[in-house]
């Protein structure tokens with residue numbers, strides 16, 4: 001295993017644990033123009049982060065969750081009856097149309113089933129997908145979305161609240177279980193509703209949350225197989241959709257196999273001291289994928305004119 005593969009989980013850990021608490025600004029400064037946007041050594045994230053609108057192209061998912069882009073992305077409206085989008089300054093509320101429809105549907109279910117006023121939506125993707133300047137390695141093809149584990153409040157949040165409100169930590173300080181004061185039966189219902197959606201490929205949650213779901217889920221438990229422990233994910237959960245039917249350029253993942261993932265042996269790895277209290281990497285990994293590392297069609301997506309807002 002090379003050094004990058006060892007560092008990757010630590011990087012994901014550090015970034016996803018921190019991100020829900022990364023505050024934004026109501027008046028974000030536009031990124032400065034690039035001196036040489038054609039430099040082949042330029043990190044692709046610099047190019048994708050400067051695209052403020054989707055490509056005016058037919059809808060297309062190109063590449064994989066961690067190396068790809070999307071054309072014809074749709075915007076998640078920032079306020080609905082049962083959802084609100086957070087951290088608007090990140091401009092990451094764009095996704096494949098099925099992802100947007102899924103989030104709207106889940107928000108209604110969270111209201112009906114869990115009694116939440118609605119959901120708070122975190123990062124989906126950039127207008128043209130691709131790598132981002134901060135945070136995740138994935139979320140590149142419009143099929144990943146983060147939902148806060150904090151229920152939506154019963155009022156419309158101001159721009160400032162959307163940038164500055166912190167999400168609630170769901171995991172106990174010793175990291176071995178959830179905090180029952182904040183992680184409630186409603187959370188189980190919201191996660192179950194998400195996992196039972198046929199288009200959902202997998203869902204990432206903190207291992208303490210997976211452990212709690214394993215303990216508390218009643219009745220049909222088959223949905224638990226889609227819920228996977230991962231680093232961080234103690235303030236939000238991550239929904240990943242499967243490649244849409246007919247999208248031949250989308251490189252997805254194998255469907256989940258095996259059972260509920262609830263045995264002591266399967267969970268033990270995540271509760272080893274080295275995993276729940278990982279050491280930060282000695283140097284920050286570069287995370288500087290160039291355009292050459294993405295499918296060639298992503299160059300067309302970047303070059304296309306803006307879709308009409």
Ligand SMILES: [Zn+2]
Nearest residue numbers: 136145146238
């Ligand atoms: Zn995510």
